[in-house]
Amino acid sequence: MSAPADAVPRQLRAARGGRGAKGPGAPGTHHGGMMSMRARSMPDRPPPATTGRRSPLTRNAARLVALVLAMLGGVAVTPLASPAPAHAAAGVGQPITRSEVIERARRWIGNRAIGYSQDQSRAYPDGDGHNYRPDCSGFVSMALHLPKLASGWDYNTATLPQVGVLIGRNDLRPGDMLVLGEGSSSDHAILFVGWVDASHTKFTVFEQGSMSIRESGPNESYPHASVYDYTRVTNRGFKAYRYRNIVEDQPAAPPVSPGVLGDFDGDGRQDVAGLAGSDLWIHRNTSVSGQVSTHGEFVSSGWATVSRVMAADMDGDGRSDLVGFNGGDQLMVWLSTSTSSVMSFAAYQYLGSGWSIFDRLLPLADYDGDGKPDIAGVAGSDLWVHRNTSVPGRVSTHGEFVSTGWRTVSKFLGGDFDHDGKADVVGFNGGDQLMVWLSTSTSSVMSFGAYQYLGSGWSIFDRLLPLADYDGDGRVDVAGVAGPDLWVHRNTSVPGQVSTHGEFVSSGWATVSKFLGADFDHDGKADVVGFNGGDQLMVWRSTSGASTMSFAAYQYLGTGWSIFNKLVTSAPSN
Structure with missing residues (x-):
C-alpha cells in the first residue's frame, strides 16, 4: 500500500509528563495526544482519511447479512465453529x-x-x-x-x-x-x-x-x-x-467481545482506562469537537488480581464505575467518585462469589430498559441475566435464568439494535452466523424474542469493532476489519425488525488492533479508536452521514500504550 499523505513521522520524540504520572514509564499528557515514552519506529503507516462506498446489496433483512465484498463463512444450514x-x-x-x-x-x-x-x-x-x-x-x-x-x-x-x-x-x-x-x-x-x-x-x-x-x-x-x-x-x-x-478446523475458544469506553468523571466524554500490571491509569478525555486529546492520571495500585474488568454506570449517578472479578470468581464493583479534577473510586462493593461458572460474559448493557446496565453471561448452554437493582451509592443485582440452548453462540456484542430502549443480545452462532435476539424484557421478567438472522460469512472479520452509532442516527452499527479492509454495516433496523446495509469504507487497516468504541469528540457520532501496531493510540473521527460511511484522517494520541495489559470497556477485558 502506498504511504498516505498524512503518515506520521517514523521517529517520535521521547517525552514524559502529565499530571499524576507517578509510575516509571507511565503515559503522560499532551494536547492532541500522549507523546511517546521512548523513541520508537513506526511499524506501519495507518490508514488515511476515508470515504465510504455503498454496497450494492439490498436492504432486505434476510439478505443484508453479511459482508458484501469480503466474507468468510460456512453454509447457513450447518454453522461452522470459529x-x-x-x-x-x-x-x-x-x-x-x-x-x-x-x-x-x-x-x-x-x-x-x-x-x-x-x-x-x-x-x-x-x-x-x-x-x-x-x-x-x-x-x-x-x-x-x-x-x-x-x-x-x-x-x-x-x-x-x-x-x-x-x-x-x-x-x-x-x-x-x-x-x-x-x-x-x-x-x-x-x-x-x-x-x-x-x-x-x-x-x-x-x-x-x-x-x-x-x-x-x-x-x-x-x-x-x-x-x-x-x-x-x-x-x-x-x-x-x-x-x-x-x-476441517477444530473449534477454538470464542474471542473477547469488543466494548465501549466509560465516562468515569461524568462530563459526557468517554475516557481511556487501563491496567498496567497492578496500576490503574485513566486518560481523561479532554477533547473538543473536531480535536481529540487526553490527560493521563495515575489512580491507584493493587489491581493485579482483578480480571475481566468492565466499565458501566452501575448505580445511575452519571459516572462509569469499574466492575471486575477478583481471582476470577468474586464479582466486585468500585463506584466512581471522580470529579473534574481527580479520578478516584470508592472501596469495592462485593457482589458475591461463584461467577466463574460463566464461560462467556456479555458486555454490560441495559436489557430491561430501566436505564441501568445489567450483567449477563452464559454458563454452558444457559443464559442468565443479573438485573441491576442498584441505587446511587449502593450496588446490587438479582439473578434470573433466561433460557437454554446458547452453547454454540460466541463473540457477543452489546447494543440496542432495534432502537426500542432495551439492549438486545447480538452474537455469532458457530462463530460465523450473526444473529440478534431482541429484548422483550420487562420490569418483572428477562426475556428475548426468537433470533433474527443477519446471515453467514462474518468470520472474515479478524477484528470486530464495538457496536456503536457511527453515523449519528441513534442506532448502533456493526463494523469490522477483514485483513486490511474496514467495513461498516449500517443499522437499518426498526423496532421489532433488524436489518443492516454493508458498506466498504477503506483499506489499509492491517496494523490497527484493539479497537475501542467511543464518541471521542462528543459530536454525536462514534469514532474509530484503535492501536496502530499495538502501541500507538489513534482516533479516526467519524465524518459519516446518512448516505456515506467515512472517517477523517487519524489524530494521534501518542505511543507507549502497550504498557497496558488490560483496557477497560463495557466488555470483559480478558
Whole structure:
C-alpha cells in the first residue's frame, strides 16, 4: 500500500509528563495526544482519511447479512465453529485447514503490487518461501499451497480440477474453489469465502482478475474480494470443487467481545482506562469537537488480581464505575467518585462469589430498559441475566435464568439494535452466523424474542469493532476489519425488525488492533479508536452521514500504550 499523505513521522520524540504520572514509564499528557515514552519506529503507516462506498446489496433483512465484498463463512444450514489457528503451517501439497487457506489468500488480497500476469517468471512470493503465478489459478494454487506441476508451472484452470472432487451448492464451504475450465481466454478460478444470504443465492469470493458476471467487486487485476450469483456462475459453466487435502478446523475458544469506553468523571466524554500490571491509569478525555486529546492520571495500585474488568454506570449517578472479578470468581464493583479534577473510586462493593461458572460474559448493557446496565453471561448452554437493582451509592443485582440452548453462540456484542430502549443480545452462532435476539424484557421478567438472522460469512472479520452509532442516527452499527479492509454495516433496523446495509469504507487497516468504541469528540457520532501496531493510540473521527460511511484522517494520541495489559470497556477485558 502506498504511504498516505498524512503518515506520521517514523521517529517520535521521547517525552514524559502529565499530571499524576507517578509510575516509571507511565503515559503522560499532551494536547492532541500522549507523546511517546521512548523513541520508537513506526511499524506501519495507518490508514488515511476515508470515504465510504455503498454496497450494492439490498436492504432486505434476510439478505443484508453479511459482508458484501469480503466474507468468510460456512453454509447457513450447518454453522461452522470459529476456526482455531493451525498449530503449524501446512507444507506444500500437505493437508491444510480451511482457515489456513483463507489466511494464505488474505496475504495477497488488496496488494496492488501483485499485478495480473500469466507469465510464470513473474511469480510472486507467498510469504513462506514459495512463489506463485499472479493470475486467477495461480492465486487459488497459492491459497491451497499446491506444489508445482512437473513442468515447473503452477496449476491452471484446466488442471486445478485434478486436485479436487466435485461438490454441490450446499456443500460449498470456505476454501473450496469454483473453476471455469473451457480452454479459452475467458476461463477463471475463484476461491469460495462464504454465502451472502441464507438461501444460498449469492456468495463472496477471493479472486485475481474478475468476470463481468460478478454482482459486485472492484474491476481490478490485483487480488480482491467480489460477490457472485450462484445461478449465473453455474449457467456460465463454473463447477465447484473441494481440494482433496483440505481438512476441517477444530473449534477454538470464542474471542473477547469488543466494548465501549466509560465516562468515569461524568462530563459526557468517554475516557481511556487501563491496567498496567497492578496500576490503574485513566486518560481523561479532554477533547473538543473536531480535536481529540487526553490527560493521563495515575489512580491507584493493587489491581493485579482483578480480571475481566468492565466499565458501566452501575448505580445511575452519571459516572462509569469499574466492575471486575477478583481471582476470577468474586464479582466486585468500585463506584466512581471522580470529579473534574481527580479520578478516584470508592472501596469495592462485593457482589458475591461463584461467577466463574460463566464461560462467556456479555458486555454490560441495559436489557430491561430501566436505564441501568445489567450483567449477563452464559454458563454452558444457559443464559442468565443479573438485573441491576442498584441505587446511587449502593450496588446490587438479582439473578434470573433466561433460557437454554446458547452453547454454540460466541463473540457477543452489546447494543440496542432495534432502537426500542432495551439492549438486545447480538452474537455469532458457530462463530460465523450473526444473529440478534431482541429484548422483550420487562420490569418483572428477562426475556428475548426468537433470533433474527443477519446471515453467514462474518468470520472474515479478524477484528470486530464495538457496536456503536457511527453515523449519528441513534442506532448502533456493526463494523469490522477483514485483513486490511474496514467495513461498516449500517443499522437499518426498526423496532421489532433488524436489518443492516454493508458498506466498504477503506483499506489499509492491517496494523490497527484493539479497537475501542467511543464518541471521542462528543459530536454525536462514534469514532474509530484503535492501536496502530499495538502501541500507538489513534482516533479516526467519524465524518459519516446518512448516505456515506467515512472517517477523517487519524489524530494521534501518542505511543507507549502497550504498557497496558488490560483496557477497560463495557466488555470483559480478558
